[in-house]
Amino acid sequence: MVDAKKILYKYKQFGEAKRTAEITIKTLEERNSRKGADENWWIRGSLPKNVVEAAFLKEEDLAARVDYLQWMISELNRIIDAVERAKDTLNEEQQEIIDRRYFKGQSVTQIQTEMRVSHNKYNYLHKESLESMQLVLTPLCIDDAFLDMLIFTPYSERFEEANRKRVGSM
Numbered sequence: 093m094v095d096a097k098k099i100l101y102k103y104k105q106f107g108e109a110k111r112t113a114e115i116t117i118k119t120l121e122e123r124n125s126r127k128g129a130d131e132n133w134w135i136r137g138s139l140p141k142n143v144v145e146a147a148f149l150k151e152e153d154l155a156a157r158v159d160y161l162q163w164m165i166s167e168l169n170r171i172i173d174a175v176e177r178a179k180d181t182l183n184e185e186q187q188e189i190i191d192r193r194y195f196k197g198q199s200v201t202q203i204q205t206e207m208r209v210s211h212n213k214y215n216y217l218h219k220e221s222l223e224s225m226q227l228v229l230t231p232l233c234i235d236d237a238f239l240d241m242l243i244f245t246p247y248s249e250r251f252e253e254a255n256r257k258r259v260g261s262m
Contacts, residue, residue: 094236096178096225100194103175105243110168113161120154167242171232178228186221189214 179187188207192198198206204214 094229094234094239096222096229098236099171099175099229099239100190100225102239102243103172103194106168106172109243110165110172113165113168117158117161120157164242171234171239171242174229174232175225178225181224181228182221186217186224189217190221190225193218 179190182190185207189203192203192206193200200214203209204211207214209217
């Protein structure tokens with residue numbers, strides 16, 4: 093099980109991974125619709141733009157690739173929605189700390205100064221926020237390796253490493 097703090101630190105990456113998957117689906121579908129009956133369409137000047145696209149194009153079944161990316165997008169949406177629900181359980185002060193720390197990337201000192209709270213009060217609010225959010229995020233039943241697998245582009249070295257960790261922990 094992954095803790096709330098790890099999910100929050102990776103939150104921005106979820107949106108980026110989702111956008112990348114959506115763009116990849118669109119690209120694959122556009123290229124597939126353009127190739128027509130010519131099986132060697134990509135060799136004749138429409139080469140993949142990057143390594144990831146090349147790896148996807150080597151696979152035989154476009155539907156399977158698109159299904160995988162759509163599954164990935166639905167998992168990312170599930171996590172993003174859970175984070176938003178968890179954040180909604182917090183009071184205004186707690187939400188502000190979470191927003192500033194994890195979504196805006198402000199330092200603890202900067203947050204304390206701008207919110208005019210002592211170090212002890214910040215620590216208390218931060219700890220309480222994470223504990224409250226953890227209650228909502230725990231039922232997701234995800235681990236750190238699963239998060240990494242979703243964030244890293246398929247066929248990248250880091251994706252393969254995360255996938256090995258995930259399979260090894262089962």
